[in-house]
Amino acid sequence: MTSVFDRIPGQQRVREILERAVESPGDSYLFVGPRGVGKSEAARAFAAAILCPDSCGECSLCSRTIRGIHPDVQIFQPEGYVYPLELIRELVVSARLTPLEAEKRVIVIEEADRIVERSQNALLKALEEPTGAVTWILVADALDPFLPTVLSRCQIVEFVPVNEEAVAALVASRFKLEDEVSKQTVRASRGDLEKALALAEGGDAARVRSLAIDAAIAMGEEPAAALDFSTRLQEVVASARDSLADRQKAELEQMEEMIGSGRGSAATKKRVGDRHKRMLRRTETDLYLDFVTYLGTALRDLAFVSSGGDPESVVCIDHAQPIVAAAMNRPTQHWLELIDECLACHLSIIENANAPLAVESVLLALSKSPVATIG
Amino acid sequence: MHIEGEKEALLEVGQSVLRAVSPRATLPVLGGVKIEAGRDNVKFVATDLEMFLTVQGDFAVKEQGAVVVPGRLFGDILRNLPSGKVSIRGADGEVRIEAGRSEFAVTGFPVADFPSMPEVKESQRCQIAGAELARALRQVVRAASPDEGRPVLTGVLWSVEGSTLRLVATDSYRLAVRELVIKEGAESGTAIIPGRALAEFGRHLAGIGEDEVSVWLGDSQAVFSAGSTTLVTRLIDGEFPDYRKLIPESHTKHLKVATEPFAQAVERVGLVARENTPVKIHLGEEVQLTATEAGVADAWEALEEVEFEGDPMVIAFNPRFLSDGLEGLESQTAVMEVTDPARPAVLKGVEREEFIYLLMPVRLPG
Numbered sequence: 001m002t003s004v005f006d007r008i009p010g011q012q013r014v015r016e017i018l019e020r021a022v023e024s025p026g027d028s029y030l031f032v033g034p035r036g037v038g039k040s041e042a043a044r045a046f047a048a049a050i051l052c053p054d055s056c057g058e059c060s061l062c063s064r065t066i067r068g069i070h071p072d073v074q075i076f077q078p079e080g081y082v083y084p085l086e087l088i089r090e091l092v093v094s095a096r097l098t099p100l101e102a103e104k105r106v107i108v109i110e111e112a113d114r115i116v117e118r119s120q121n122a123l124l125k126a127l128e129e130p131t132g133a134v135t136w137i138l139v140a141d142a143l144d145p146f147l148p149t150v151l152s153r154c155q156i157v158e159f160v161p162v163n164e165e166a167v168a169a170l171v172a173s174r175f176k177l178e179d180e181v182s183k184q185t186v187r188a189s190r191g192d193l194e195k196a197l198a199l200a201e202g203g204d205a206a207r208v209r210s211l212a213i214d215a216a217i218a219m220g221e222e223p224a225a226a227l228d229f230s231t232r233l234q235e236v237v238a239s240a241r242d243s244l245a246d247r248q249k250a251e252l253e254q255m256e257e258m259i260g261s262g263r264g265s266a267a268t269k270k271r272v273g274d275r276h277k278r279m280l281r282r283t284e285t286d287l288y289l290d291f292v293t294y295l296g297t298a299l300r301d302l303a304f305v306s307s308g309g310d311p312e313s314v315v316c317i318d319h320a321q322p323i324v325a326a327a328m329n330r331p332t333q334h335w336l337e338l339i340d341e342c343l344a345c346h347l348s349i350i351e352n353a354n355a356p357l358a359v360e361s362v363l364l365a366l367s368k369s370p371v372a373t374i375g
Numbered sequence: 376m377h378i379e380g381e382k383e384a385l386l387e388v389g390q391s392v393l394r395a396v397s398p399r400a401t402l403p404v405l406g407g408v409k410i411e412a413g414r415d416n417v418k419f420v421a422t423d424l425e426m427f428l429t430v431q432g433d434f435a436v437k438e439q440g441a442v443v444v445p446g447r448l449f450g451d452i453l454r455n456l457p458s459g460k461v462s463i464r465g466a467d468g469e470v471r472i473e474a475g476r477s478e479f480a481v482t483g484f485p486v487a488d489f490p491s492m493p494e495v496k497e498s499q500r501c502q503i504a505g506a507e508l509a510r511a512l513r514q515v516v517r518a519a520s521p522d523e524g525r526p527v528l529t530g531v532l533w534s535v536e537g538s539t540l541r542l543v544a545t546d547s548y549r550l551a552v553r554e555l556v557i558k559e560g561a562e563s564g565t566a567i568i569p570g571r572a573l574a575e576f577g578r579h580l581a582g583i584g585e586d587e588v589s590v591w592l593g594d595s596q597a598v599f600s601a602g603s604t605t606l607v608t609r610l611i612d613g614e615f616p617d618y619r620k621l622i623p624e625s626h627t628k629h630l631k632v633a634t635e636p637f638a639q640a641v642e643r644v645g646l647v648a649r650e651n652t653p654v655k656i657h658l659g660e661e662v663q664l665t666a667t668e669a670g671v672a673d674a675w676e677a678l679e680e681v682e683f684e685g686d687p688m689v690i691a692f693n694p695r696f697l698s699d700g701l702e703g704l705e706s707q708t709a710v711m712e713v714t715d716p717a718r719p720a721v722l723k724g725v726e727r728e729e730f731i732y733l734l735m736p737v738r739l740p741g
Contacts, residue, residue, distance in 0.1 A: 096611050096612050098596065100493070100596065101492070102493075
C-alpha cells in the first residue's frame with residue numbers, strides 16, 4: 001500500500017515521528033532544518049495524513065491537500081520578506097472556524113522564521129489557546145528567530161540534509177541526466193532537494209552557480225574583471241525577473257477572467273499585484289544570496305585544496321580541475337578570509353542591504369587581495 | 376454531463392449560487408461553480424471556503440455527470456445569452472455552453488479538485504417557519520461584529536432549549552436577542568454560526584417566501600435548507616459571552632414612543648452626528664433629540680406621541696446603532712427602558728417579548 005509519507009525522501013527519523021503522531025496529532029509543530037530538505041513537502045504530507053483515514057497519498061483528499069487546494073488545509077508563504085502582521089491576525093481569527101469538509105484543519109506556515117517578533121506575539125494567541133480542531137505546522141530554517149514562548153508551544157521536528165542517494169533518486173525521477181552530470185548536481189546541492197532540482201533543470205539557477213565558481217577561481221584579477229562578473233550576474237537576475245514577470249502577467253490575465261469586474265474585484269487585483277511585486281523582489285534577492293553561497297562554497301573548495309585536501313572530495317566537483325589549478329595561488333589563510341567576506345555579505349543581504357551593491361563590493365574586495373607568492 | 380434549460384431559469388439559479396463565490400478566492404478552482412447533473416435534478420454548488428451554497432434547479436438531464444466552470448465567467452455568459460433554450464455539456468477540461476447561434480467553449484476545472492460537501496448527521500434536525508426565521512435573521516445578524524478582533528463576536532449564537540430557539544448577536548456595543556418557536560424536532564444544543572453565512576441565507580429566505588426551513592447542527596458544520604437552497608457553513612469555535620448577565624433585571628425610567636416617527640427623528644437628527652458624535656435623548660415631560668457637531672451644525676427635534684415615566688435624564692447613543700434597533704422592532708410602539716446614562720438601555724416592542732435589543736449609551740463628558 002502506498003503512503004503519503006513516501007513523499008518525504010531521506011528523512012527516516014522525521015517520517016517515523018510523523019507516522020506515530022498521525023493518530024492523535026498535537027496542536028502545533030515546528031519543522032526545522034536547512035533549506036530544501038523537504039520540510040514543506042513533509043508538512044503537506046503530514047496534513048494529508050491527518051485528514052485522510054488511510055494516509056494513502058492518492059485519493060482526492062490527499063491530492064488536494066498536497067496541491068494546497070483543500071479548504072481545510074491552508075498553506076501560507078510569505079509574499080515579501082516578512083509576513084504582514086494583518087495576515088497573522090487574520091489567521092489567528094480564522095483558526096477559530098471549524099472545518100468545512102474534513103474533521104480537522106491544518107494550517108501550514110512556510111518560512112515561519114519570516115514572522116517578526118510582533119507578529120509572533122499575535123500568533124501566540126492562537127498557539128496558546130488551541131481549539132483541538134486545528135493543527136499548526138510552522139516550517140523554518142532555524143530556531144533562533146523564534147520567541148521562547150512560541151518555541152515552548154511547538155513540538156519541534158528536526159530535519160537533516162538529505163543524503164546523496166536520496167537526492168540522486170529524486171533528481172533521477174524528474175530528469176534524465178548523464179551519470180556524471182547527475183553526480184555533480186547532487187554534490188552541488190549539498191542535501192538541498194530544491195536546489196538539486198533547480199540545478200538539474202539548468203536555467204538561471206545553474207547559470208548563477210557557474211558564474212559564482214568562475215568568479216572565485218578568477219580571484220585576484222583586475223577590478224574590471226570583478227565588475228564584469230557583477231554585470232553578468234545582474235543580467236542573469238534580470239532575465240529571471242523578466243520570465244517571472246511574464247508568468248505573473250499570464251496569471252493575472254487568467255485571474256481577471258475569473259473574477260470579472262464585480263464586487264471586490266479591484267481589491268483582489270491589488271492584492272495579487274502587491275503579491276507579485278513582493279515575489280519579484282524575493283526572487284532577485286534569493287538569486288543574489290545563492291550567488292554568494294556558491295561563491296563561498298567555491299572558496300571553501302579552494303581553501304580545502306590549498307591546505308592539502310583530496311581534489312576528489314571538493315564540492316564543486318564539475319570544476320575540480322580549475323580549482324586545483326587556482327588553489328595554490330594563495331595561502332589557505334587567505335582563502336579563509338575571503339570566505340568570511342562572503343559570510344558578511346550574505347548576512348548584510350539578509351538584513352536588507354542593497355543586494356547588487358553588496359555583491360559587487362564583495363567581488364571588488366576579493367579582487368583587491370594581492371596574489372600570494374609561493375614560499 | 377449534459378443539461379438543458381431555459382436561459383432565465385438557469386440565470387436565476389446561477390446568480391443566486393454565485394453570490395457565495397468569494398471575490399477573494401485565491402485559488403482558481405475555488406472560484407468555480409460545480410454543476411452536478413443527477414438522475415432527475417441538477418445542483419449548482421459554490422463555496423467561499425467558509426460555506427457551501429447549493430441551489431437545485433429543475434432542468435432536463437440529457438446525460439448525468441458533473442463539471443466545474445469558472446464562476447464569474449459563467450455568470451457573465453449566462454447573463455448575456457439570448458433568451459430561449461440553453462445547453463450545457465462537457466466534462467473535465469472543456470464545457471460547451473450553447474444558446475441559439477452563440478456557442479462558448481469554456482475551460483473547466485477538474486471536478487475532483489472541487490471541495491466536497493460534508494455529511495452532517497440528520498439526528499439534530501429541527502424545522503422552523505421560513506418567513507419568521509428570515510425576519511429574525513434581519514433583526515439579529517446586524518448586531519454581530521464586523522471586526523475580527525474577537526472571533527466569536529463575528530458570529531451569531533444559535534441556542535436551542537426545548538422548543539425555543541434563541542438567536543443572539545453582539546458586537547459589545549449592542550446586543551440583539553430573538554426567540555423563535557421550533558416547529559418540529561427540537562433538541563437542545565448551541566453553536567456559533569458565522570454572521571456572514573446567516574446573512575446570506577437570510578437573503579435567500581427573503582427571496583423565496585414562506586418555505587419551511589430545516590436546520591441541522593453538527594459538531595463542525597451547520598446545514599440550512601429551504602426549498603431548493605442548501606447552505607453548509609463552518610462554525611466558530613469558542614465561548615459566546617454570557618449575554619443573560621448583560622440584560623438589566625430592572626429599570627427606573629420607561630419611555631413609550633411611536634416607533635416610526637422616533638426612527639425618522641433619529642435619522643434626521645443623526646445627520647448632524649458624524650462618526651463618534653452621539654444623538655442625545657433628553658427624557659422628561661417633553662422628550663427631545665439633539666445632536667451637536669461643534670463648528671458644523673446643531674439639530675434638535677421634539678418627539679410626538681410619547682409617554683415617559685421617571686425622573687428627567689439625558690442619555691446619548693450612537694445614532695446608527697439606535698436606528699438598527701428601532702428598525703428591528705417590528706412593532707408600532709417602541710419601549711425603551713433605562714436606569715442611568717452609563718448603563719445599557721433596553722429596546723423592545725410594546726407587549727412583544729420575542730425580540731430585545733440592548734444598547735450601550737455613549738458616555739457624555741462631565
